[in-house]
Every structure is written in structure tokens, then in C-alpha cells.
Amino acid sequence: MTPExxxxxxxxxxxxxxxxxxxxxxxxxxxxxLLTQASAQMNLTALRGERDILLKHFVDSLTxxxxxxxxxxxxxxxxxxxAGFPALPLAIVQPRLQIVPLDATRKKVEFVERTAQxxxxxxxxxxxxxxxxxxxxxxQRERYDRVVTRAVAALPVLAELALPFLRVGGLLVAQxxxxxxxxxxxxxxxxxxxxxxxRVAEPFTLPLAGxxxxxxxIEKTASTPERYPRREGVPNRxxxx
Ligand code: SAM
Numbered sequence: 001m002t003p004e005x006x007x008x009x010x011x012x013x014x015x016x017x018x019x020x021x022x023x024x025x026x027x028x029x030x031x032x033x034l035l036t037q038a039s040a041q042m043n044l045t046a047l048r049g050e051r052d053i054l055l056k057h058f059v060d061s062l063t064x065x066x067x068x069x070x071x072x073x074x075x076x077x078x079x080x081x082x083a084g085f086p087a088l089p090l091a092i093v094q095p096r097l098q099i100v101p102l103d104a105t106r107k108k109v110e111f112v113e114r115t116a117q118x119x120x121x122x123x124x125x126x127x128x129x130x131x132x133x134x135x136x137x138x139x140q141r142e143r144y145d146r147v148v149t150r151a152v153a154a155l156p157v158l159a160e161l162a163l164p165f166l167r168v169g170g171l172l173v174a175q176x177x178x179x180x181x182x183x184x185x186x187x188x189x190x191x192x193x194x195x196x197x198x199r200v201a202e203p204f205t206l207p208l209a210g211x212x213x214x215x216x217x218i219e220k221t222a223s224t225p226e227r228y229p230r231r232e233g234v235p236n237r238x239x240x241x
Contacts, residue, residue: 001029005050008208012059015207016066018093027092027119028058034115035083044083044111055209060175061086062093063206064148066215069173072096074145077165079131080104080152084112086175090148091121100144102127102134132232135164142167142223150175155187156239159218160229163194166220172196179203179214186241187216193240195222 001009009028013020020028032053038044047053064070064086073096078087081101091099101112101124109128116124127134134140147162147170155174162172179201188198200217229235 001025001032001054002050005032005054008051009054009058012055012207013062013093016059016062018062018065020093024092027121028054028089030119031058031084031088031092031115034118038083038111042107042111044108055206056211057083057085058089059207059209060213061089061150063204063213063215064090064150064173064175065093066204067200067202067217069171069217070094070097070146070148073098075143076100076146076148077102077144077162079147079149079158079162079165081112081126082108082151084115086148086150087112087124088115088119088121091116091124092119095121095123098123098125100125100127102129102131104128104130130232131161131165132229132235135161135229140165145170147172148175149173151177153236154239155179155183155216156190156241157235159187159190159194159196160235160240163191163196163218163220164224164229168195168220168223170220171199172216172218172220174216174218176214176216178212179216184216186239187218190240191218193225194228195224196220 078101087101113126144165196218
């Protein structure tokens with residue numbers, strides 16, 4: 001990481017109230033190098049260039065920590081992690097969280113696994129598969145305190161895919177771009193159908209970059225009916241609302 005990049009990362013994190021330790025900055029530098037190297041060989045992420053990766057992957061992922069919903073030794077699923085976002089930045093900054101990055105694409109999960117090992121992140125436990133199938137697996141269903149997700153699907157789809165993984169009382173923390181009132185309304189209805197209630201939908205801007213974001217928090221208040229999630233592809237093709 002260049003000295004300018006380091007300053008940018010520290011400033012972005014500080015705007016979120018986070019003071020990164022030197023070892024954490026080093027881990028982010030290592031992550032940047034591995035991501036840049038791997039992106040040259042496979043289609044991992046559309047973002048190129050140090051500034052964009054630092055702000056729009058690393059700092060952006062850390063915005064999931066707004067509001068203090070993620071804490072302590074919680075078991076956290078990152079639904080649709082891709083190249084490891086927000087899972088890897090969260091694992092660096094909050095080493096007590098036990099994070100399971102999940103993605104349907106094996107080569108992405110393999111990248112996340114190799115990278116977590118290279119960074120010495122023992123709190124990252126990657127998983128390959130589709131949320132529709134794993135959400136029905138007794139080893140995974142209702143086993144998580146938190147589900148985080150970024151840039152994966154519209155809110156009603158996320159509610160159906162994520163809530164089965166949560167224990168009652170657990171939270172879905174969904175990081176979204178600008179949210180229309182229609183998407184929030186549909187998401188609220190879908191959440192109610194699968195046992196959840198929207199607690200927060202907070203607009204904010206991404207530190208230093210200024211892009212519009214919304215953090216949506218849905219609490220699981222009742223067990224998800226057995227019929228959800230529906231089979232592979234159906235939640236996306238035919239959202240509940
Ligand atoms: N969260 C990452 C980020 O913010 O950079 C990746 C976002 S990428 C646009 C969406 C990812 O979600 C893809 O890697 C895709 O394979 C994964 N995905 C979408 N639907 C999924 C499902 N039903 N089960 C598992 N993974 C899924």
C-alpha cells in the first residue's frame with residue numbers, strides 16, 4: 001500500500017470511529033496486494049486501482065459496523081461474499097467475530113479461504129453453496145447471530161435468503177445503495193412473511209467518497225416457516241413482494 005493509500009484507509013476508518021492498529025493496516029495492505037494480484041488472473045471484482053479498492057471495498061465493508069450491531073464473539077454469515085466483502089475487512093477489525101463467508105461460486109470462496117490463511121485470520125470459515133439450499137440444512141439453519149450482506153439482491157430477496165440462517169433474536173445487517181420507499185416497503189412485507197421486522201433503515205454517505213448508502217437492519221422475531229427459502233433461483237425470479 002502506498003503512503004497515500006495508508007492515510008486514506010486510516011482517515012476513512014476514523015470517520016467510522018475506528019482506530020486501526022498497525023498490524024491491521026498491514027493486513028489491509030496484504031489484502032490489497034492479494035486482491036490486485038488475483039484480479040489480474042480471474043474475474044473477482046470490477047474495482048481496480050488502490051483508491052477505489054481501499055474506499056469502495058475496505059472502508060465500505062467497515063460501514064457495516066455503524067450502529068454497533070456486530071460485536072463480541074457473534075457467529076456471522078456473510079451471504080454472497082464474492083471476493084470476501086464485507087467478511088474479510090470485518091474479520092480484520094473485529095477478530096472476535098466468527099465469520100462464515102458464503103458464496104455460490106467455488107473459485108471466489110477458494111480465494112477467500114487462501115487469503116484468510118495468508119492474513120492469519122483464524123476467525124474466517126468459508127463455505128461454498130447456494131443460500132437456498134444451505135438455509136434448509138439443519139447444520140446452518142437458525143445457527144447464526146448475524147447475517148451481513150452487501151450488493152447481493154433486492155431487500156425482499158435478501159429477507160427470504162437470510163432470515164432462515166438466523167436464530168430468533170438475530171439480526172440481518174444489509175448494506176445497500178440508495179433505497180427507494182418501494183423497496184423498503186416490499187422488504188418490510190417480505191420480512192414479516194419469513195419471521196422478521198425492519199428495525200432500522202439508515203441512509204448515510206460513504207466516508208471520503210460520498211456515495212449514497214443505506215444500512216438496513218431486520219430482526220428475526222419468529223421462526224421462519226418451513227417452506228422458506230423456496231428452491232434455487234425462485235426467490236430472485238419471483239420475489240415474495
Ligand atoms: N458481497 C460481495 C461484494 O460486496 O463485493 C460480492 C457481491 S457480488 C455482486 C454478489 C455475490 O453473491 C456473487 O459472488 C454471487 O455468486 C453471490 N450470490 C448471489 N446469490 C447467491 C445465493 N443465492 N447463494 C449464494 N451466493 C449468492
